[in-house]
Amino acid sequence: MRILTSSVGRKILMSITGQLLIIFVLIHLIGNSTIFFGPNGINAYAKHLHDLPPLVWAFRLFMLAAVSVHICYGVMLTLENKAANPGAYAVKRNLKKSFASENMIWTGVLLAGFIIYHLLQFTVHGTPDIVVGLDAANRVDVFKMVVTSFGHGLISVTYMAAMVMLFLHLSHGIPSFLQTMGWNNEKTIPVYATGGKVISAILMVAYISIPAVILAGLLKL
Amino acid sequence: MNLTLHVWRQNGAKAPGKLEQYEAKNVSPDQSFLEMLDEVNEQLIKNGKEPIVFDHDCREGICGMCSQVINGVPHGGQERTTVCQLHMRSFSDGDTIYIEPWRALAFPILKDLIVDRSNLEKIMQAGGYTSCHTGGVADGNAILVPQPAAEYAMDAAECIGCGACVAACPNGSAMLYTSAKVAQLAVLPQGQAEAAQRVCDMTDAAQAAGFGNCSNHYECQAACPKGVSVKFIAKLNREYQKALFK
Numbered sequence: 532m533r534i535l536t537s538s539v540g541r542k543i544l545m546s547i548t549g550q551l552l553i554i555f556v557l558i559h560l561i562g563n564s565t566i567f568f569g570p571n572g573i574n575a576y577a578k579h580l581h582d583l584p585p586l587v588w589a590f591r592l593f594m595l596a597a598v599s600v601h602i603c604y605g606v607m608l609t610l611e612n613k614a615a616n617p618g619a620y621a622v623k624r625n626l627k628k629s630f631a632s633e634n635m636i637w638t639g640v641l642l643a644g645f646i647i648y649h650l651l652q653f654t655v656h657g658t659p660d661i662v663v664g665l666d667a668a669n670r671v672d673v674f675k676m677v678v679t680s681f682g683h684g685l686i687s688v689t690y691m692a693a694m695v696m697l698f699l700h701l702s703h704g705i706p707s708f709l710q711t712m713g714w715n716n717e718k719t720i721p722v723y724a725t726g727g728k729v730i731s732a733i734l735m736v737a738y739i740s741i742p743a744v745i746l747a748g749l750l751k752l
Numbered sequence: 753m754n755l756t757l758h759v760w761r762q763n764g765a766k767a768p769g770k771l772e773q774y775e776a777k778n779v780s781p782d783q784s785f786l787e788m789l790d791e792v793n794e795q796l797i798k799n800g801k802e803p804i805v806f807d808h809d810c811r812e813g814i815c816g817m818c819s820q821v822i823n824g825v826p827h828g829g830q831e832r833t834t835v836c837q838l839h840m841r842s843f844s845d846g847d848t849i850y851i852e853p854w855r856a857l858a859f860p861i862l863k864d865l866i867v868d869r870s871n872l873e874k875i876m877q878a879g880g881y882t883s884c885h886t887g888g889v890a891d892g893n894a895i896l897v898p899q900p901a902a903e904y905a906m907d908a909a910e911c912i913g914c915g916a917c918v919a920a921c922p923n924g925s926a927m928l929y930t931s932a933k934v935a936q937l938a939v940l941p942q943g944q945a946e947a948a949q950r951v952c953d954m955t956d957a958a959q960a961a962g963f964g965n966c967s968n969h970y971e972c973q974a975a976c977p978k979g980v981s982v983k984f985i986a987k988l989n990r991e992y993q994k995a996l997f998k
C-alpha cells in the first residue's frame with residue numbers, strides 16, 4: 532500500500548482526514564448554534580442525536596479513526612521534515628512561510644489537547660464544573676450544563692483560546708488540503724489562500740460567540 | 753563601495769565549518785555577485801590564503817550551477833535572478849552580507865559553498881525521461897502537441913535544477929523540482945505512457961534520497977530563480993492520485 536508509506540500518499544491521507552475534520556467542525560457548529568434558541572433548541576437537538584445510538588457510536592469510531600490517522604501522520608511527517616532540514620543557516624529569511632504554516636504541529640497538538648478536555652467535559656461529564664440534570668420535558672439538560680460551565684471565566688477563555696488555535700490551523704489547512712488534492716490552479720491558489728483565512732476567521736468568531744454571549748450574560752438559565 | 757562578508761568556510765565534507773569575515777573593498781556596482789567574489793579570491797590568493805570555493809559555470813543564469821544563500825535567501829532574494837545575475841548595485845556601501853551554501857540533509861556540503869546535488873539527478877534518473885525507439889529522425893509534427901500543453905510544458909521546463917527550492921524549503925523538500933519534471937512530461941503526449949510509473953518512481957526517489965515532504969509553505973516558488981510555480985506540485989498531486997488507481 533504505497534499510500535501509507537510514500538511522501539505524497541501520506542499527505543493525501545492527512546488532507547482527506549483534515550477535510551473530514553473540517554466537515555465535522557462545520558456540522559458541529561451548526562448543531563451548537565441551536566443553543567441560541569434556548570433549552571428547547573439545544574436539548575431537542577441533543578435528544579435527536581442520541582436517539583440514534585448505533586449511528587452515534589459508528590460516527591464516533593469513524594471520527595476517532597480519522598483524527599488518529601491525522602495525528603499519527605502529522606507527527607511522522609513533521610519529524611521527517613525536521614530531519615531533512617538540518618536548520619543550520621546562520622541567517623535565514625523566509626519569503627512566504629507564515630506563523631500558521633510553520634506551527635501546524637503545535638496548533639494541532641493544542642487542538643488534540645483541547646479535544647480530549649472537551650470530550651471529558653461535555654461528553655463524559657467528568658469535569659467538576661459539570662451539572663447534569665433533566666429539563667422540564669425530561670430531556671438531558673444540555674443547555675443548563677453548557678451555560679453553567681461557560682459561566683466560569685477560565686473555562687470560556689480556554690475555549691476561546693482553542694478556537695484561535697483552530698483558526699491558525701485552518702488558515703493554513705484549508706488552502707493546504709486544496710493543494711494536496713490538486714483542486715486548484717495558478718489563478719485560484721492566491722484566492723484560496725485568502726478564502727482559507729476568511730473561512731477560518733468566520734468559524735473562529737462563530738464558535739467564540741457561544742462562550743462570549745454566555746459570559747456577557749446575554750444567554751442565561 | 754566597501755562591504756563586509758561573512759562566508760561559510762568548510763574544508764571538506766567531514767570537516768567542521770564556520771563563518772569567516774572578509775572585507776570586499778572598492779566593489780563596483782556594475783559587478784556581478786560572482787565577480788565580486790572573484791576579486792575577494794584574488795586578494796586571498798595574493799595573501800597566500802585559500803580562496804573561497806563556489807560553484808559557477810555559464811554566468812548567464814541558465815546553467816543552474818551557482819548556489820549560494822545570500823542574507824538568508826537562496827540566490828539573494830531578487831525575483832527571478834540567479835547569483836551570477838545578481839549585481840552589486842542591489843547592495844549599498846557598508847552592507848554586511850552573509851554567504852552560505854545550500855543546506856539540506858540531501859545536499860551534503862563538499863567544501864565551502866559547494867554542495868553535492870547528485871541527489872537531484874537520482875530523482876531525474878528514476879523517471880525524468882520517456883522511453884522510445886530511436887530510429888531515424890521523426891517527422892516534425894508527427895505527434896501533435898496542443899499549444900496550451902506546449903506552453904505549460906515549457907513553463908515547467910524552465911527549471912534549471914539549481915536546487916534553490918530545496919535550500920529554501922523549511923523541510924528540505926525537493927517537491928517543486930520533482931513536480932516540474934513530472935508535470936512537464938505528464939502534459940505532453942510523449943509522456944503519457946509512463947506517467948503513472950514516473951510520478952511514483954520520482955517521488956519515491958526523492959524520499960529515498962532524504963528530501964523532506966511538502967507542507968505547502970511555498971518558500972520554493974518564492975526563491976526559484978525561474979519562477980517555477982507550485983501549481984506544478986498540485987499537478988504532481990493529481991498525477992499521483994491517478995497513479996494510485998492504476
Ligand code: HEM
Pocket residue numbers: 542545546547548549550552553556601602605606608609635636638639640641642643697700701703704705707708709711712965966967968
Ligand atoms: C479540529 C481538528 C483538526 C482539523 C479540522 C484539522 C485540519 C487540517 C487540515 C485541513 C490540514 C491540511 C492537510 C493538507 O496539508 O493537505 C491539516 C494539516 C495538519 N494537521 Fe490538522 N486538523 C485538526 C487537528 C489536528 C491535530 C489534533 C493535529 C496533531 C496533533 C494536527 C496536525 C496537523 C499537521 C502537523 C498538519 C500539517 C501536515 C503537513 O503539512 O505535512 N491537526 N490539518
